[in-house]
Amino acid sequence: MEELLSRMVGYLHGMWRFRWWGLTFAWIVGIAGGFVIYSMPDRYESTARIFVDTQSVLRPLMSGLAVQPNINQQIAILSRTLITRPNVEKLITMADLDLEVRTPAEREALIAELTGGLEIVGTGRDNLFTLAYQDAHPERAQRIVQALVSLFVESGLVGKRQDSASARRFIDEQIAGYEQKLAEAENRLKDFRLRNMALLGDGGRDYVSQMNELSAQLGQAELELKETENSRDSLKRQLAGEDAVLLSQPENPAAVALPEIDGRIDALEKNLDGLLLRYTDDHPDVVGARRVIAQLEEQKQKEIEAMRKVDASAPWVPNANPVVQQMKISLADAEAMVASRQARVAEFGSRLARLRASAELLPKIEAEQTQLNRDYEVHKRNYELLVARRESANISVEMTTQGGITEFRVIDPPSLPNKPAAPNRVLLMPFAGLIGLAAGIALTFLLSQLRPAFDNVRSLREITGLPVLGAVSLVADPVRERRRRRGLLAFGGGVAGFVMTVVGMTAMVQLLQG
Template sequence: MEELVRQVVGYLRGMWRFRWWGLALAWIVGIAGGVVIYMMPDKYESTARVYVDTQSVLRPLMSGLAVQPNVDQQIAILSRTLINRPNVEKLITMADLDLGVRDRQDREALIAQLTRDLKIRGTGRDNLFTLAYEDARPDRAQRVVQALVSLFVESGLVNKRQDTDAARRFIEDQIKTYEQKLSEAENRLKDFRLRNMGLLGDGARDYVTQIAQTEQQLAQARLELREAENSRDAMQRQLVGEDPVLLPQAPGGAANSVSIPDLDNRIDVLKKNLDSMLQRYTDQHPDVLGARRVLAQLEKQKQEEVDAMRKAGPGRFDSVNSNPVYQQMKLSLAESEARVASLRARVGEYEGRLVQLRASSERLPELEAEMAQLNRDYDVHKRNYESLVARRESANISVEMDAQSGIAEFRQIDPPSLPNKPSAPNRVLLMPLVGLVGLAVGVALTFLISQLRPAFSDGRTLREVTGLPVLGAVSLLQTPERAKARRRGLLAFSGGVAGFVGVVGVATLLLSMLQK
């Protein structure tokens, strides 16, 4: 600590030797600074306050139906991004600032100056903004602030409309895209169903259900077939023990008087069919000719059987159709044979269908996976499409709500002011600062000179620097004349410093009086 104090004292002694140089420089800097401050041009600041009302009665009422943008955030972003080159160029035209512009360089300088001097200050809450601008002419500052207020209001409305229009256009484009995707997904699903209709069934039953149902139908058909065959066999056994009884021969020996149930039934059916065809076709129609040919063959066959019965014996031929039980059993047997044939055909059909279903079972997992993928794509596109349509309607409601009520309303609280007193420069503050700067520069000069022209103030410092032993020191004898001269020097230096401070104070007082 003692070493530090000794070093500081050494610095001060060295600076004291050049104190007049520092005082002179302080006066020069102070006078020059005072002149510069006095000659600085006055600037007048025009201000205006704008309030943005973002509250609306419709906002809580339309919650959930209309899009609710963060208007406060939009206004805050607008206040920070309003001062840009396009807006500044508009402001120059609106405020007639380009009347004195001669070339492109002047215009660029004017744009840069406006971008630097325009100010939008917010309170941080309540959406209250202060717009300010400083200029050498009060009327021009007022015009610039008025143009800035108009630009602030118009930019807020235009940006909101542009954002809304861009959002609606984007939603419309997305709706068209998803509408096309939805149509393509529907067509793919339809084509897949048409290609695999046999395997997918009617859509209400899966593939396993179809196989189970077919197996159940096949079992039922087989059961009915066994029942029909058993019934037929029983009839055949009963028919073996029953002899036919033939009636006496009709006059003329015609075959029509003899009843043969099988042939008679077929002949009756064929005659009925022939009568039906004759009502629709002519006698030369191929179907009519074929039916008549078959009818003739059946009648011929019946005649042959009747002749055979007659040759078998008179007694047997004379008792044809006398036993009705035998004839009824023959008819029932024929019906049983027909039913057995029908059931065999049904069993064969069910067996073929079951074989086909089981043969196609290997493709079932692949088809189900493809079907699930198609349904999933279709559901996703449909869900997105419906969501976009709902958002479009919500955006339309928001636009109508903005048009009817105005979600953000700009109110001008204070119009642009016409200043009558300069707001800058603050000469009352700058003059003391110039005085302090002058003193600081004087002190710095004395320290610099003391370092450039060093001197030893005591023997210890000399010994430390040179490394040589100091045998002694010769002191200056203080005489009355030297003491008197030293006091005069101190008084003169003190007076110079006090005069500098006084002049700075007086100048500050005069400047404050001039600004009132």
């Protein structure tokens, strides 16, 4: 630490020897800096403030129906990406700056100047943006800021419309693609069902259900066939004479049955019983019914007598019995029913055999059907989802068109400045004085290093590496002391004058700007 302090003291002694050089150079640099600052052209700043209202009443009302983009994030990105070359070129046209440009080089310089000078500053969560630009002409600065405000609002609205249109166009393309995929999947599923209709059935029954149903139908048909065969065999036994009572000649001719007349008599007797429950024996309806019954019985007796008179000497044969004739008719019907039931049993058996023969194809068919159904369901679900998204996008576009989502409000229109905003001479003047002092100090240090000297015995011994036998000191006299004091006063006065000059120039500039 002592060595470091000793070295610092040595540097200060060396710089002190060239203090007048440093002071003179500080004055030169300070005065030159003051003139440069004073001669800098004034620049006027025009500003405008825009508030972006993203808290719309429609947003919570349309939640779940319309797409809700992150408006705050979009506005923040817009504020950071608005100043681009295409937008700056559009701004030049909007502010009529292209009238001042004659060559491509001037146009490039103007674009570079605007790109570097335009400012968009946001306050963050409040969505309040300040647009500013500085120019040598206040009217020109105001026109540029006005064009920037229009460009900011237009870019926000056009960007949302472009995003919505692009989203709808993309969704429409996807819907068209999925419509084609869905139609192809439906056709594949239809062709598969047509090819495997026997195994798939009507769609509500699987292979096992069909097997069970066919087995039950076959069992029912076999049972009905057996019943019909039993009935047929019973009729055959009766006609073969196994039932003697049925085929013997009746003792009472009146017991011979005539189906047609007997049926009419039975019907009239039932009707007569009903009439007797309501009327007396003398009622005309009762008398009429009894008269008709008597006529039918008389007709029946005449027909029996006519049958006997045809061949009175011939023995009675079963074929002459109407009951036998009716039994033969029933037997023929039974034979036809047996044939029909046998055909049904054969058909059900054939179907069941075909299903059993196709049992080994069942796993493959089921796997293929599962795959087809899965593809169809996926395409259908995506298609319905895209259609719902398209409707949501349409609602969002309508909301944007009506201006219900985001509203740009110009809080402060572009101002026409009457005082220069730059350069800040009040701040630059002290800064120029500090630069002058720093330049003077740097010059004294440089000269002390170019023309070094030894101010003590120790530094001489350390640098030369030789022993120092002694040192001769300077004896100060009164004249030399007065001269040293006057030099110190003059140097202090020079430094104080420099500081006072900087302060005076700063005050003068502030007075002129105020």
